[in-house]
Amino acid sequence: MIDTRALELLRVIGENIAGKTGEEFFRHAVREIASALDATYAFASRFNHSEHSAKVIAYWAGDHYEPFDDYLLDGTPCALVSDGHVAVFRDNLGEQFPIDKEWFEKLGVKSYLAIPVRTEDGNVCGHLAVMAKDNRDWQEADLDILRLFSLRAAGELERGEWEARLERKNQEFSAANDRLRLEILDRLRIESDLADAKIAAEAANLAKSTFLGNMSHELRTPLNGILGYVQLLLRDPETTASQRESLEVMRRSGQHLHELINEVLDLTKIEAGRSELRPAVTQLFDHLGNVVDVARVRAQDAGLSFGYEREPQVPSVVNVDAKALRQVLINLIGNAIKFTPRGGAVSLRVGGSPVDRDHFRLELEVEDSGIGIPQADLQEIFEPFYRVTNSGHTSEGTGLGLAISRRLVKQMGGEITVNSRVAEGSCFKIDIIIECGTSACATAPTATPEFIIGYTGGRRRILIVDDDIVSRDLLAKLLSSLGFVCRVAADGAEAISIMSQVAFDLVVTDLEMPVLCGRELLLKARAQNFNMPILAISASTSMGDCGHAVAEGFSDFLVKPWDVDQLLRSIASGLGLIWQYRAAAPENWPAAQPTNHPVVKMRSEFTRLLYHHAMSGDVNALMEALNDAHSGAEAALADEIRRLAKGYDLRAVRNVLEPLLGESPSLLPIR
Numbered sequence: 001m002i003d004t005r006a007l008e009l010l011r012v013i014g015e016n017i018a019g020k021t022g023e024e025f026f027r028h029a030v031r032e033i034a035s036a037l038d039a040t041y042a043f044a045s046r047f048n049h050s051e052h053s054a055k056v057i058a059y060w061a062g063d064h065y066e067p068f069d070d071y072l073l074d075g076t077p078c079a080l081v082s083d084g085h086v087a088v089f090r091d092n093l094g095e096q097f098p099i100d101k102e103w104f105e106k107l108g109v110k111s112y113l114a115i116p117v118r119t120e121d122g123n124v125c126g127h128l129a130v131m132a133k134d135n136r137d138w139q140e141a142d143l144d145i146l147r148l149f150s151l152r153a154a155g156e157l158e159r160g161e162w163e164a165r166l167e168r169k170n171q172e173f174s175a176a177n178d179r180l181r182l183e184i185l186d187r188l189r190i191e192s193d194l195a196d197a198k199i200a201a202e203a204a205n206l207a208k209s210t211f212l213g214n215m216s217h218e219l220r221t222p223l224n225g226i227l228g229y230v231q232l233l234l235r236d237p238e239t240t241a242s243q244r245e246s247l248e249v250m251r252r253s254g255q256h257l258h259e260l261i262n263e264v265l266d267l268t269k270i271e272a273g274r275s276e277l278r279p280a281v282t283q284l285f286d287h288l289g290n291v292v293d294v295a296r297v298r299a300q301d302a303g304l305s306f307g308y309e310r311e312p313q314v315p316s317v318v319n320v321d322a323k324a325l326r327q328v329l330i331n332l333i334g335n336a337i338k339f340t341p342r343g344g345a346v347s348l349r350v351g352g353s354p355v356d357r358d359h360f361r362l363e364l365e366v367e368d369s370g371i372g373i374p375q376a377d378l379q380e381i382f383e384p385f386y387r388v389t390n391s392g393h394t395s396e397g398t399g400l401g402l403a404i405s406r407r408l409v410k411q412m413g414g415e416i417t418v419n420s421r422v423a424e425g426s427c428f429k430i431d432i433i434i435e436c437g438t439s440a441c442a443t444a445p446t447a448t449p450e451f452i453i454g455y456t457g458g459r460r461r462i463l464i465v466d467d468d469i470v471s472r473d474l475l476a477k478l479l480s481s482l483g484f485v486c487r488v489a490a491d492g493a494e495a496i497s498i499m500s501q502v503a504f505d506l507v508v509t510d511l512e513m514p515v516l517c518g519r520e521l522l523l524k525a526r527a528q529n530f531n532m533p534i535l536a537i538s539a540s541t542s543m544g545d546c547g548h549a550v551a552e553g554f555s556d557f558l559v560k561p562w563d564v565d566q567l568l569r570s571i572a573s574g575l576g577l578i579w580q581y582r583a584a585a586p587e588n589w590p591a592a593q594p595t596n597h598p599v600v601k602m603r604s605e606f607t608r609l610l611y612h613h614a615m616s617g618d619v620n621a622l623m624e625a626l627n628d629a630h631s632g633a634e635a636a637l638a639d640e641i642r643r644l645a646k647g648y649d650l651r652a653v654r655n656v657l658e659p660l661l662g663e664s665p666s667l668l669p670i671r
Helices: 004-017 022-036 078-082 098-107 140-183 190-235 241-271 284-301 322-338 401-411 439-443 469-481 492-499 518-527 546-552 564-575 604-616 619-626 633-646 650-660
Strands: 041-048 053-061 087-089 111-118 124-132 280-283 305-310 317-320 345-354 359-368 415-421 425-436 452-455 461-465 485-489 506-510 534-538 556-559 579-581
Touching: 022 041, 022 053, 022 124, 022 140, 041 140, 053 124, 078 087, 078 111, 078 124, 111 140, 124 140, 140 190, 190 241, 190 469, 190 564, 280 284, 284 305, 284 317, 284 322, 284 345, 284 604, 317 322, 322 345, 322 359, 322 401, 322 425, 401 415, 461 469, 461 492, 469 485, 469 564, 485 492, 492 506, 492 518, 506 518, 506 564, 518 534, 534 564, 546 556, 556 564, 604 619, 604 633, 604 650, 619 633, 619 650, 633 650
Parallel strands: 305 345, 461 485, 461 506, 506 534, 534 556
Antiparallel strands: 041 053, 041 124, 087 111, 111 124, 280 317, 317 425, 345 359, 359 425, 415 425, 452 579
């Protein structure tokens, strides 16, 4: 039972100690404990269990406070308390603990009483202790007094621990801020630095977007002229077979450059979080074949085998964003190769099941026999900048690949999941419901033997508006050759002036022009009741896609460099035209090149070298290697490969070389 001393102590706590915190609390507490128990010495400590030591927070030495160094618990009465026991020693303290005998004798201490201080969850975090110079028969009431203080002491110790943690975090944050200040603007205050950094980042993003928009326009506009005139010449019946072959090389080279420009801009949009899907009718296995070709070369360079399987029920023609799907697969296969030791295997499996008549559940699996991913990391790997470190293996890269892949798959309405076991490998699965396409849509060639030569009905007038003279003349020549009456204008203001004098059936306008841009032209035309269809063309990808342009009032939207057939489809849609066709190809068109080349004898190592360059996409290295061809049949075949390589038709090059490689699985591509 608590006696009157304990009750008096409660009053003391309420009056003198209740408002104290931290070290101030412990200093008052040990003094009051010593007074209440009539002991000369009293102290409070915090235990460090990992080092089996104690840190004295406050030490009362009869009539004053004294500093006290940290000490090891072994061989001291405090060690019992750290194990959770109440320590009661009534006499001969120095004899019972020889390690501190000299110190006890110096202090004149003979008896000792201490209790553990426990956290809310019962763990011992410190202790309260008193030492007396006389032999003392400690009573239960004495322990009650210590227990009263221990309840408050536990709270203070825990609060102190959280304050220490907070202080450490603050120090870490301060250190990080210091490093940041060293990197920007001469160690300004962190608030100012963050504001300046934000302004600088926004300005950089704006400059980047402006640069990319301008660069897109500057690259696409001349490319539009090149590809446009190539298409015009290819449609000209007077073009000879030799000229047509050269024009085809120019066309493929221009399209290759166009694809490179698009890939750079698409990648930048993904990094900026502004990527938009553009589904289109696609030959699925042609695109997957390109992915497999790239993956197989990378796997071979890494000393891995690569397998490719597809189930027969998967439709070959689908409506999907092929570039986005390719990006996801390249990311997943790249990771699989990166985390699979030499001698292992990586595979791509394509399967799924029909959902209904028009939709198919596409399932893509990328599996490897690599190091695997710990279960604890599986929930984190799709977060930006997260990189898995496993068994001492540190990956290269930014840690964005999986995050980008998940976002793209989610945009496509699907999901990506992973199963993995450490030291056994991983399997990433993509599940997407896609729309089935039609073979006719997917395989329609961009240039058919049946060329459009005109249209039925009366002559139609078209106004062409573009500040680029090459683009204006190109469109005028193309449309005039089909029977349209064409006028041109260099900007929107000139176009409005011409439209007020002459009636037109259709306006084809660039969007970015000086004086009056395409959008302003549309608004002024509608304001003046010029209600003809207006077709927008732009070389800048920042101008928006077809859906945005149509929503603004344009009849359609085309991106430079435009395709002739695509342009004519848009014009026919706007004007309701019925085209007239040439029924057959001109007589001087070159005969179609055979797709099956005769197998001739070629040196094995030479063939392997050529095939390696074709698989790697290195046209320059391939062309240089071809110079080493021997005379005879080998030289003739080298000339054929050189012709294909000049047109960047590397798939055709591989088709020529594959029959010469034999059946070696390390050389033949997996279909």
